[in-house]
Amino acid sequence: MEPVNSLVIVGAQWGDEGKGKVIDYLSSKADLVARFQGGDNAGHTVVYGANIFKLHHVPSGILNPNTLCLLGNGMVINPLVLVRELDELEKRGIDTSNLRISAKAHLILSYHQALDEANELMLADKKIGTTGRGIGPAYADKMLRRGIRASALANPELFGERLAEALPLQNRILKDIFGHPGFDLKEMIDLYRPALERLGPLVIDTASLLAKQMAEGKKVLFEGAQGALLDIDHGTYPYVTSSSTVAAAAASGTGLGPASVNKVLGVIKAYTTRVGEGPFPTEDLSEAGDQLRERGSEFGTTTGRPRRCGWFDAVIARYAARINGLTGLAVTKLDVLSGMEVINLAVSYRCRGQEIDYFPEGFDDLSQCEPLYKSFPGWDEDLSRVRAYEELPNAAKDFLKALEDSVGVRIDLVSVGPDRSQTIICKDSQIEIWSNTRQE
Ligand code: IMP
Numbered sequence: 001m002e003p004v005n006s007l008v009i010v011g012a013q014w015g016d017e018g019k020g021k022v023i024d025y026l027s028s029k030a031d032l033v034a035r036f037q038g039g040d041n042a043g044h045t046v047v048y049g050a051n052i053f054k055l056h057h058v059p060s061g062i063l064n065p066n067t068l069c070l071l072g073n074g075m076v077i078n079p080l081v082l083v084r085e086l087d088e089l090e091k092r093g094i095d096t097s098n099l100r101i102s103a104k105a106h107l108i109l110s111y112h113q114a115l116d117e118a119n120e121l122m123l124a125d126k127k128i129g130t131t132g133r134g135i136g137p138a139y140a141d142k143m144l145r146r147g148i149r150a151s152a153l154a155n156p157e158l159f160g161e162r163l164a165e166a167l168p169l170q171n172r173i174l175k176d177i178f179g180h181p182g183f184d185l186k187e188m189i190d191l192y193r194p195a196l197e198r199l200g201p202l203v204i205d206t207a208s209l210l211a212k213q214m215a216e217g218k219k220v221l222f223e224g225a226q227g228a229l230l231d232i233d234h235g236t237y238p239y240v241t242s243s244s245t246v247a248a249a250a251a252s253g254t255g256l257g258p259a260s261v262n263k264v265l266g267v268i269k270a271y272t273t274r275v276g277e278g279p280f281p282t283e284d285l286s287e288a289g290d291q292l293r294e295r296g297s298e299f300g301t302t303t304g305r306p307r308r309c310g311w312f313d314a315v316i317a318r319y320a321a322r323i324n325g326l327t328g329l330a331v332t333k334l335d336v337l338s339g340m341e342v343i344n345l346a347v348s349y350r351c352r353g354q355e356i357d358y359f360p361e362g363f364d365d366l367s368q369c370e371p372l373y374k375s376f377p378g379w380d381e382d383l384s385r386v387r388a389y390e391e392l393p394n395a396a397k398d399f400l401k402a403l404e405d406s407v408g409v410r411i412d413l414v415s416v417g418p419d420r421s422q423t424i425i426c427k428d429s430q431i432e433i434w435s436n437t438r439q440e
Contacts, residue, residue: 002262003433003437004219004262004263004430004433004434004437005214005217005218005219005220005262005437006214006219006220006221006222006260006261006262006263007026007220007221007222007261007262007263007264007265007430007434008221008222008224008247008250008261008263008264008265009022009023009026009221009222009223009224009265009267009330010224010227010228010245010246010247010264010265010266010267010324010326011224011225011226011227011228011230011245011266011267011268012227012228012266012267012268012316012317012320012321012324012326012329013227013228013229013268013269013272013273013274013313013316013317013320014226014227014229014230014236014272014273014274014275014280015042015225015226015227015230015241015274015275016043016227016269016273016275016298016300016301016307017227017267017268017269017332018267018269018330018332018333018415019044019223019224019225019267020044020045020046020055020060021045021046021047021060021332021415021418021420021423022265022267022330022332022413022415023044023059023060023061023221023223024046024048024060024061024063024064024420025413025420025423026221026431026434026435027059027060027061027063027064027067027221028064028067029219029434029435029437030061030064030067030219030220030221031066031067031068031213031218031219031220032061032067032068032069032070032210032213032218032219032220032221033059033060033061033062033067033068033069033070033220033221033222033223034059034069034070034071034072034206034210034220034221034222034223034250034254035057035059035070035071035072035075035222035223035225035253036072036074036075036222036223036224036249036250036252036253036254037072037074037075037224037225037226037243037244037245037249037253038075038076038135038225038226038241038243038245039056039057039075039076039077039078039108039133039134039135039138040056040057040077040078040081040082040085040108040133040302041056041130041131041133041135041225041226041241041302042055042056042057042225042226042302043055043056043300043301043302044056044060044225044301045301045418046060046063047418047419047420048063048419048420049419051092053089053092053094054301055085056081056085056302057071057075057077057078057081057082057085058071058082058085058086058089058096058099059071059223060223061221061223062089062094062096062098062099063094065095065098067098068098068100068213069098069099069100070099070100070101070102070206070209070210070254071099071100071101071102071105071150071206072102072105072206072207072253072254072255073102073104073105073206073207073253073254073255074105074243074244074249074252074253074254075102075105075106075253076105076106076107076108076134076135076138076139076142076243077101077105077106077107077108077150078107078108078109078113078133078134079107079153079192079195079196079199080191080192080195081108081133082195082199083194083195083198083199086099086198099202100202100203100204100206100209101150101153101199101202101203101204101206102150102203102204102205102206102207102254102255103149103150103151103154103203103204103205103206104149104150104151104207104255105149105150106138106139106141106142106147106148106149106150107138107147107148107149107150107152107153108133108134108135108138109134109138109148109163109166109188109192110183110188110191111137111166111167111170111171111174111182111183112134112135112137112138112141113132113133113134113137114134114174114178114180114183115134115137115170115173115174115178116130116132116133116134116135116136116137117132118174118177118178118180119136119137120132121178122178127277128238128239128240128276128277128278129239129275129276129277129278130241130276131300131302131303132303133302135241135242135243136241136242138242139242139243140242141166146165146166146169148162148163148166150199150203151203153195153196153199153200153203154196154200154201154203155200156193156196156200159189159192159196160185160189163185163188163189164185167183167185167188170182170183171183206254206255207254207255207256208255210254210255210256211255211256214256214260219434219437222247222250222254222261224245224247224249224250225245226241226243226245227245227320228245228246228266228316228319228320228323228324229274229316229320230245231243231244231245231246231323232244232245234246234319234323236278236279236366239276239277239278239279240278246323246324247261247264247324247325247326248324248325263327263328263430263434264324264325264326264327264328265326265327265328265329265330265412265413265430265431266317266320266321266324266326266328266329266330266409267329267330267332268312268317268320268329268330268331268332268407269296269312269331269332269333270312270331270332270333270334270336270337270399270403271292271296271309271310271311271312271333271336271337272309272310272311272312272313272316273292273293273296273298273307273308273309273310274307274308275300275303275305275307275308279366279367279369280308280310281310281313281315281316281346281349281366281369281370281371282310282311282312282313282344282346282371283308283309283310284309284310284311288311288340289308289309289310290309291340292309292310292336293306293307293309295336295339296309296333296336311343311344311345311346311371311373312344312345312346312403313346313371314345314346314347314403314406314407315346315347315348315349315357315358315359315371316359317403317406317407318357318358318359318406318407318408319358319359321407321408321409326409327409327430328409328410328411328412328413328429328430328431329404329407329409329410329411329412329413330411330412330413330414330415330431331400331403331411331413331414331415332414332415333415334383334392334396334400334414334415334416335382335383335384335415335416335417335422337378337379337396337399338378338379338380338381338382338383339378339380340378341377341378342375342376342377342378343375343376343377343378343399344373344374344375344376345373345374345375345376345399345402345403345406346371346372346373347372347373347374347406348371348372349369349370349371349372350369350370350372351365351368351369351370352365352368355372356369374402376395376398376399376402377395378395379393379394379395379396381393381396383396383416383417384416384417384422385416386416386424387421387423387424388424389414389424389426389427392414392424400414410426410429411426411429412425412426412429412430412431412432413425413426413429413431414426
């Protein structure tokens with residue numbers, strides 16, 4: 001089988017699929033891990049023995065001392081939050097000197113966060129349910145060609161100039177539309193000075209570094225944040241995030257051509273969750289949904305909000321497989337299903353009286369969809385110690401087989417607990433090849 005030298009990892013549902021754990025596991029074999037979109041709205045939890053790390057900007061690869069970590073040009077970065085994240089990691093003995101920031105990434109500044117919160121308040125019951133991190137306003141400024149790029153972190157004079165240009169308009173919007181007091185230029189410069197000192201030296205041309213490393217045959221992992229259904233174009237718009245979360249964005253968000261990436265792993269939970277507002281056909285508001293939330297500790301890493309929970313939805317999974325070009329699946333949190341009497345899997349929807357097996361184009365249609373389930377008997381065995389596919393109970397294997405068949409993409413990896421070690425790698429999968437071909 002051909003070697004796997006570049007692998008994109010994306011969420012195949014509404015985010016929170018457990019990408020952090022999978023990326024951490026795979027990054028031990030990577031020379032480089034690059035993020036390509038999103039910002040600190042992401043919350044990747046990595047558990048290593050007794051240590052729990054909650055990462056927001058920094059790629060999960062930072063926990064591996066030999067892995068170079070890049071924040072790509074497609075990202076939006078909050079310098080104050082990034083400094084706090086790095087300090088926290090350093091305090092816990094993690095060397096963060098392998099992090100580099102693309103000069104072309106955009107900055108999330110105080111006024112973006114204020115605008116995010118003010119927008120949500122104004123939308124009232126039509127709110128998106130954002131993480132409140134300023135993601136939408138920062139991307140909006142980028143597209144309006146008035147954002148401030150990370151290159152300014154390395155040049156305090158330029159940062160001051162850009163801020164002086166940006167602030168009058170931002171303050172006018174905040175004051176006149178939202179009744180917010182606005183921000184003072186000098187106070188902002190003082191607030192950001194330490195972050196500029198700390199982060200400035202990390203700002204480089206990450207795209208040429210990446211291209212050079214790939215030309216040398218180095219192994220690269222592209223770390224997606226959020227998930228397919230939160231994609232700005234293909235997700236459940238307007239209840240989405242403000243970036244391209246699909247695999248194709250790995251190329252543009254790091255400065256490569258599309259052919260540079262050869263494999264795409266979709267991370268998918270054995271059930272479904274969603275935070276924030278918007279349609280969610282398999283949401284289960286009964287006891288089963290509560291059980292999934294409690295057993296799976298389904299509370300947001302970034303906001304602490306309880307996640308909405310429901311059964312696995314093969315319709316959205318097939319859609320995610322198509323828009324990402326998935327070449328394999330990593331099924332996470334299978335252990336959470338232990339002890340459930342019956343396990344449901346949605347194979348199709350009933351939409352306005354018709355059975356459909358595809359994801360409807362329109363948002364209005366999706367809110368009208370009712371899932372049609374196939375039910376499976378559950379199992380009682382604790383899966384947390386299982387390390388080989390064959391050792392899984394037959395009922396769990398039957399469920400996984402049905403999941404794989406209904407999505408039409410093979411399962412490469414199954415996660416049975418939050419720890420690195422609680423991982424099953426399927427034989428002859430692209431992940432087994434990835435794991436066995438470390439470039440020394
Ligand atoms: P924003 O990205 O903060 O603008 O939020 C937009 C939508 O994306 C909201 O529904 C959020 O809950 C959701 N969202 C953003 N980041 C994540 C994530 O990392 N996991 C799950 N949902 C997310």
